[in-house]
Amino acid sequence: RENKKLEKHFLSQIENTEKIGFSKEEIKASFLKKLFYNLGRVPQVATENDLYKALALTVRDRAFRQFVRSTAEFAQKDARAVAYLSAEYLPGPHLGKNLLNLEITDETREALKELDLDLDEILREEVEPGLGNGGLGRLASCYMDSMATLGVPAIGYGIRYEFGIFNQNIKNGWQSEETDLWLHYGNPWEVVRPEIAYEIKFGGRTEHWVDENDKYQVEWIPDSELKGTAYDTPILGYQSNGIIMRLWKAEAIESFDFSVYNVGDYYKAVEKKMRSENLTKVLYPNDENLSGKELRLKQQYFFVSCSLQDIIRLQLMQGRKLEDLHKKFTIQLNDTHPSIAVAELMRLLVDEHQMEWVDAWNITKNTFAYTNHTLLPEALERWSVGLLGRLLPRHLEIIYEINNRFLNELKERNYNGEQMARMSLIDESGETSVRMAHLATVGSYKVNGVSALHSGLLKKQVLNDFADLWPEKFTNVTNGVDHRRFLGVSNPRLSELISKKIGKHWLTDLMQLHQLEKFSDDKTFQKKWMEIKLQNKKELAAHMEERTGISVDPKMLFDVHVKRIHEYKRQHLKVLHILSLYKRLKNGDDKNIVPTAFIFGGKAAPGYFMAKLIIKLINSVGDLVNNDEQVKDRLKVVFLPNFNVKQAQVVYPAADLSEQISLAGKEASGTGNMKFALNGALTVGTLDGANVEIREEVGDENFFLFGQSTEEVQKTRAEGYRPYKYYEQNEELREVLDLLISGELSDGDKELFRPLYNNLLQQDPYQLLKDYQSYIDKQEEIHKVWSKPGEWAKKSILNVANIGKFSSDRSIKDYCTTIWKIDPVRVED
Ligand code: 8GP
Numbered sequence: 001r002e003n004k005k006l007e008k009h010f011l012s013q014i015e016n017t018e019k020i021g022f023s024k025e026e027i028k029a030s031f032l033k034k035l036f037y038n039l040g041r042v043p044q045v046a047t048e049n050d051l052y053k054a055l056a057l058t059v060r061d062r063a064f065r066q067f068v069r070s071t072a073e074f075a076q077k078d079a080r081a082v083a084y085l086s087a088e089y090l091p092g093p094h095l096g097k098n099l100l101n102l103e104i105t106d107e108t109r110e111a112l113k114e115l116d117l118d119l120d121e122i123l124r125e126e127v128e129p130g131l132g133n134g135g136l137g138r139l140a141s142c143y144m145d146s147m148a149t150l151g152v153p154a155i156g157y158g159i160r161y162e163f164g165i166f167n168q169n170i171k172n173g174w175q176s177e178e179t180d181l182w183l184h185y186g187n188p189w190e191v192v193r194p195e196i197a198y199e200i201k202f203g204g205r206t207e208h209w210v211d212e213n214d215k216y217q218v219e220w221i222p223d224s225e226l227k228g229t230a231y232d233t234p235i236l237g238y239q240s241n242g243i244i245m246r247l248w249k250a251e252a253i254e255s256f257d258f259s260v261y262n263v264g265d266y267y268k269a270v271e272k273k274m275r276s277e278n279l280t281k282v283l284y285p286n287d288e289n290l291s292g293k294e295l296r297l298k299q300q301y302f303f304v305s306c307s308l309q310d311i312i313r314l315q316l317m318q319g320r321k322l323e324d325l326h327k328k329f330t331i332q333l334n335d336t337h338p339s340i341a342v343a344e345l346m347r348l349l350v351d352e353h354q355m356e357w358v359d360a361w362n363i364t365k366n367t368f369a370y371t372n373h374t375l376l377p378e379a380l381e382r383w384s385v386g387l388l389g390r391l392l393p394r395h396l397e398i399i400y401e402i403n404n405r406f407l408n409e410l411k412e413r414n415y416n417g418e419q420m421a422r423m424s425l426i427d428e429s430g431e432t433s434v435r436m437a438h439l440a441t442v443g444s445y446k447v448n449g450v451s452a453l454h455s456g457l458l459k460k461q462v463l464n465d466f467a468d469l470w471p472e473k474f475t476n477v478t479n480g481v482d483h484r485r486f487l488g489v490s491n492p493r494l495s496e497l498i499s500k501k502i503g504k505h506w507l508t509d510l511m512q513l514h515q516l517e518k519f520s521d522d523k524t525f526q527k528k529w530m531e532i533k534l535q536n537k538k539e540l541a542a543h544m545e546e547r548t549g550i551s552v553d554p555k556m557l558f559d560v561h562v563k564r565i566h567e568y569k570r571q572h573l574k575v576l577h578i579l580s581l582y583k584r585l586k587n588g589d590d591k592n593i594v595p596t597a598f599i600f601g602g603k604a605a606p607g608y609f610m611a612k613l614i615i616k617l618i619n620s621v622g623d624l625v626n627n628d629e630q631v632k633d634r635l636k637v638v639f640l641p642n643f644n645v646k647q648a649q650v651v652y653p654a655a656d657l658s659e660q661i662s663l664a665g666k667e668a669s670g671t672g673n674m675k676f677a678l679n680g681a682l683t684v685g686t687l688d689g690a691n692v693e694i695r696e697e698v699g700d701e702n703f704f705l706f707g708q709s710t711e712e713v714q715k716t717r718a719e720g721y722r723p724y725k726y727y728e729q730n731e732e733l734r735e736v737l738d739l740l741i742s743g744e745l746s747d748g749d750k751e752l753f754r755p756l757y758n759n760l761l762q763q764d765p766y767q768l769l770k771d772y773q774s775y776i777d778k779q780e781e782i783h784k785v786w787s788k789p790g791e792w793a794k795k796s797i798l799n800v801a802n803i804g805k806f807s808s809d810r811s812i813k814d815y816c817t818t819i820w821k822i823d824p825v826r827v828e829d
Contacts (some may be wrong), residue, residue, distance in 0.1 A: 006032075006043040013656050020061055022104050028111035031059040049185050050097070051117060051699050052125035053107070059098045063234040064464050066102075067242030073825055074153040075318070079821050080327065081153035082815075083311050085341060086140040086334035088132030088283070089158050089245060094189050096489045097145075100318075101236040101567060107277040127182050130164030131247075133287040133603075135671055136373050138645065139450075140334055142482040142671070142808040143815075144245060148237030149484075149508070150812055151826035157307035159299055160190075160231045162246035163284040168603050168642040170548075173619035177285075189233045190247075196230035198309040198758055199253065206394050218351050219392040225278035227253050228306035238484055238507060240826055248306040250279035261734035276724070277527055286605045287564045288379040294391065297340075297383055301392060304341040310347055319769050324644035330820045333370045333444065336381045336436035342368060342443030345394040346402070351394070369819050372478075373668050375454065375462055376568065381436040382427060384646040386432055399434055405441055410469075423465045441466050441473075446819045450479045451669040451690040453710065454589055464600035466666050475818050478693055479669040479809035483510050486675045488813030490649035493532040494679065498800075501525070510807035516756065517801040533656070533680060533796070540654035543647075544599070544638050550626055551634045552597045561659035562601035562643050562651055562679070565611040568666040571600065572614050572756065572766045575621055575658055578637060579734075579736040582624070585631045594783045595638040601643030601651065613756055615639065618746040620753075629814050631655040648672075652679045656792075657782065660685035660812045663766040665710035667691075674806040680796040684778060686771070690806070698802045702795045707771040715769055721766035726772065733772050737761070 009032060020030070035041050035054040048055075074081065083789065099105040109119040132138065140156065166177040201222030211217050228248035236242045252273035284296050308331075315325055333339055342364060349360035374380070389396040403425040410420050421428065425438045441463055442449050447456030453804050455476030461469035467474045467475040484507055488495050498506060501519060508513040537554040545551050561574050578598055585593065600618050604611035622637035640647065658676030660667075667689035677683060677694055684704040685691040695703040708716065727734050737757060746752040760768060771778040784791055804810075816822045 001044050001046050003043050003116055006046075006117070008641060009115060014356055016040065016810060020065055022062070022102065022107065022113075024107040024111045024416075025056060027104060027108050028114060030061065030114075031055055031648070033112065034058050037101055048121070048125050051187065052122050053188045055122055056095055056126075059095060059102065059104075059108075060189060060234065061140050062102055062104075063098055063236050063242055065242075066236055066240070067234045067244060068240035068518075069241065070148075070151070070153075071791070072290060073241075075606075077825050078328075079153045079825050080820070081155070081199060082820055083307065083329055083331045084140065084143065084154060084156045084334065085304065085331060085338035086149075086156065086158050087137045087303065087337035088137030088334075089129070089140050089144070089156065090132040090134075090137040090645055091129055091144070091233075091245070092138075092485060092649070093123065093126040093128045093376070094233075097485055098236050100484060100489050101149075101238050103239060108627050115756075119461060125647075127185065128644060129182055130180050130644060131158065131161050131283060133165060133283070133285060134223065135669075139373075139479055139808075142480065142485075143812060144243065145237065145482040145484065145811040146456040146808040147496060148235050148243045148457070149239075149240050150237070150809060150816075151241045151824040152243075152812060152816060152820075152822055153825065154243050156243070156245040157303065157310070158245065158247050159280055159283075159303045160249040161280055162249075162277075162542060163282045163645070165283055165603065166285055170615070170619060170639060170641045173616045173623070175604055175606075175612050175615045190231045191233075193232055196310065197227045199225055199227050199250075200250075200305050202226050202298065202301075202391055204393065206397060215354070216345060218394065220347075220351065225236065225253055225303075227251050227611060228280065228311070230306075239725065246307075246310070247564075248280065248303050250276055252276040258721065264302045285603070287603075288374055288376050288566060288568075289605060289608070290379060290381050294387060297387065300337055301340050301344070301395075302315060304338045306343050307338075308341060308344055312353075320414075322349070322355070323359065323363065326363050330822070331368050332815070332820075333368055333440055334805065335371060335373045336440050339370070339381070339440035340392070340395060342439050343402070343590070344396050345391075347394055347763040350398075361402075365443055366445050368440070368444040370444040370448055372437065372447065372454075372458055372462070375457055375668065376666065380462070383436065383611060385432040385434060398435065399439060402439070402442065406590075407729065413469075423469075428447045437463065438466075445473065446475055446743060447473055448475045448477045448819065449694060450477065452476055452478060453665075453687075453692050454668040457665060458708070477811055477814045477818065478690055478805075478814075479671050479674070480808035481671050481674045481678065482807075483507075483678055483807045486649070486652060487678050491532075491536065491653035491679055493535055494529075494653065497528055497532060508809070509804075510809065511804035513801050513804050515801075516797055520794045520797040520801065523790070526790060529680070529797055530793050533654070536653040537656075540599075540650050543650050544640055547640060548638055550622070550636065550638050551643055551692075552638060553595065553633075556595040556597040557635065557643040557656050557783070558599060558654055559657040559659065560599045560655040560676070561661075562599070562640075562648065563670075563672050565602045565604040565608075565614055567610055567614075568766050570661045570766055570768055572617065572760075573661055573771065573775060574598065574600075575614070575617055576733070576736050576768065577775060578621055578625065579739055580732055580776060581635060582621075582628075582631060583732070583735055583739070585634055586628075590634070590782050592615075592780050593634060594786050595634050596783075597638065599635045599638050599640060599645065599651070599655075601640040610756065610759070613753065617740075617745070617753055617756065624745055627660070648675070652676055652681070655679065655681040655792060656786070656796075657681060658683045658685075660688070660691050661681050662688045663771070664688045664708055664713050666766070675805065676801045677803050678806070680800050682782075682792070682795055682799060684775075684782060694803075694806070697805050698799045702798045702802075704778050704782055707775040708767070708774075721764070721767065721770065723767075723769040724761055726769035727761055730773060732776075733769065 034057040164180045169176045203220045203223035207219045233245045335386045349355040440569040449458040502515040541552045652675045660673045664686045669690040686707040740753040743750045
């Protein structure tokens with residue numbers, strides 16, 4: 001590396017200061033020191049990754065300082081803490097976010113500039129931890145940020161997958177998956193804690209006996225054991241606290257099996273180590289669909305047991321009684337993935353800590369709270385009794401015991417056999433299995449859904465029997481997003497404009513955005529607002545061109561559909577719309593069609609054929625449209641590969657229109673919808689998930705609503721939905737659908753998209769055909785509004801001005817008051 005300034009400053013600066021400071025000079029000195037002492041690099045040979053790491057370590061020092069201070073404060077106040085159990089996290093890149101939280105972005109930029117280095121280039125070096133699939137994992141990370149900011153004593157527990165969500169490539173229009181190597185270049189944010197490690201057992205059998213004191217005893221004699229080691233990553237709050245995300249890595253208890261080693265079989269000795277480490281190798285890439293795989297259950301139990309043992313250690317270490325566990329900790333179950341925790345805590349209390357069942361149960365059911373994230377039947381976890389009994393024999397016994405006691409309670413309340421069979425933790429209808437949502441519900445003091453609509457449906461449908469039995473247990477906490485990341489970090493231009501107008505207070509109180517309302521008619525403000533959007537669109541266009549080779553005019557309407565690919569999210573409804581426009585343009589009918597770029601992004605589960613076919617379809621439509629001389633200046637279709645947090649941060653700020661078009665009653669909440677609106681995109685959406693509440697907040701005149709409501713969807717289904725009828729009656733729809741099997745999209749292959757075509761015409765489980773016309777009509781209206789820039793700008797400003805409710809700070813405050821009963825302890829400088 002040729003860099004005179006960097007060289008010149010090097011030695012003098014690293015000698016300069018020892019103290020952790022936040023000024024430009026101190027940051028510069030620390031950075032140079034890290035480069036030299038931690039990485040052993042001189043400027044001449046430093047790689048981009050070295051520079052990134054040196055800066056990351058510089059920032060991490062400051063992050064740990066906040067964490068240590070917060071921990072001391074929490075301990076002193078003896079505050080009640082949250083343990084957030086989540087099998088998934090999607091933190092996104094840490095560096096930019098931590099700079100914002102420490103309020104040192106400008107100082108750092110300046111410090112680097114003096115060394116002829118560019119902060120933005122260094123930021124681009126970071127590989128994000130893809131430790132989740134989508135909404136649920138990202139929500140966990142938004143909540144970590146808000147808990148840190150608000151000063152909620154918390155630890156986020158999870159799994160340190162060596163390979164996170166796969167990297168998506170597009171080859172010949174199809175998705176192909178590549179291993180995610182996020183740890184390949186090292187992870188400067190984490191610290192391993194080898195002394196915080198717990199033994200985890202699997203398999204074997206149990207022995208029961210009565211001891212000399214007449215106490216019933218059970219011992220679990222496993223057939224394999226391994227250990228989980230803690231890896232800590234500090235998560236900073238804005239201007240204040242820091243908390244820890246503690247992820248567990250599986251390892252062999254000893255690296256070598258010495259008995260085998262001593263007889264000379266070196267390879268066999270190492271094999272055990274490798275087998276143990278397999279447990280946390282890879283994240284299951286299924287979103288909203290359970291895989292039922294043995295390794296997945298092992299992962300779940302593994303991280304749950306490590307976390308509970310850790311919580312018990314913390315409780316006892318602070319001189320508190322185990323009997324008071326529920327007073328000092330509340331454990332939030334992020335979906336059912338950690339729900340085996342109910343049985344594991346019982347096992348730890350009863351078998352290992354010799355507590356009476358009744359006392360242990362009292363603690364358990366006052367410790368856990370459960371968040372449900374989905375109503376889709378195929379996503380509701382259940383484990384076959386055979387598998388569970390084989391891997392966790394003691395837990396199966398405990399689950400049966402919990403169930404017996406629960407069913408007895410129902411009997412006493414005169415429940416009939418049918419009701420009891422419905423509510424039982426054990427499903428005997430097909431292959432006997434454990435219903436994890438029931439286990440979580442019975443074992444928790446609160447159960448919540450993630451939007452008003454979803455929580456209502458949870459009470460009315462999936463868990464209705466339980467809601468009748470324990471109405472006070474059920475509540476709603478509408479999701480929220482980390483606006484500091486999704487506006488503060490990712491949209492610096494808009495953030496600056498907003499701060500200039502109303503000050504910076506919105507960073508800690510998003511409701512402050514209301515103050516923008518009074519500028520919504522101000523022409524100068526509107527102009528600045530839309531200029532920023534255009535700049536952001538230019539950036540996205542450049543990014544897309546680099547990634548896909550497709551060039552897009554930034555002046556087009558950017559109509560964006562990014563999220564996991566799933567039939568219920570109806571990416572293919574969007575495709576039908578595009579094809580209808582294409583047809584019209586080809587027929588010379590271009591009234592009310594404004595030049596539009598349709599931008600898609602999202603991963604399909606590798607085993608989900610229909611979702612993968614939808615990706616192929618999008619790319620095929622792109623090939624057709626983008627290369628057609630007659631329409632290519634009017635319509636563009638781009639599929640941006642490998643949608644993740646890093647890319648999301650480029651996409652949301654550049655969107656004009658946010659597609660939230662799932663079939664009503666299917667999307668629990670959605671959080672992308674919030675991130676789009678926060679960046680001034682207008683939503684076209686159904687009355688699904690949090691769309692309902694977004695529309696309430698921003699006003700129906702600033703939201704493009706279409707399609708059936710949940711009740712109407714159910715009615716359609718009940719009346720015997722016949723999609724073919726819509727095909728017959730609607731000529732344009734018929735032409736568009738027939739295009740799928742015309743060969744025009746697939747080099748003459750008429751069979752390629754037939755599975756989609758047949759599915760839509762025969763079953764259409766997500767009622768695309770029924771909602772089609774309403775969607776098309778709404779899009780016409782959208783294009784009309786887009787033609788009036790002033791009107792569009794006003795709606796965009798009003799969306800941002802009224803989005804305050806959807807900050808994850810609000811969600812976490814809701815959790816604190818309605819569920820956790822925790823008063824935040826904010827530490828400020
Ligand atoms: C998602 C829901 O689909 C989404 O509506 C909601 O906004 C989000 O959770 C956060 O609450 N659910 C999942 O991501 C999900 O179930 N993922 C499974 C892979 C675990």
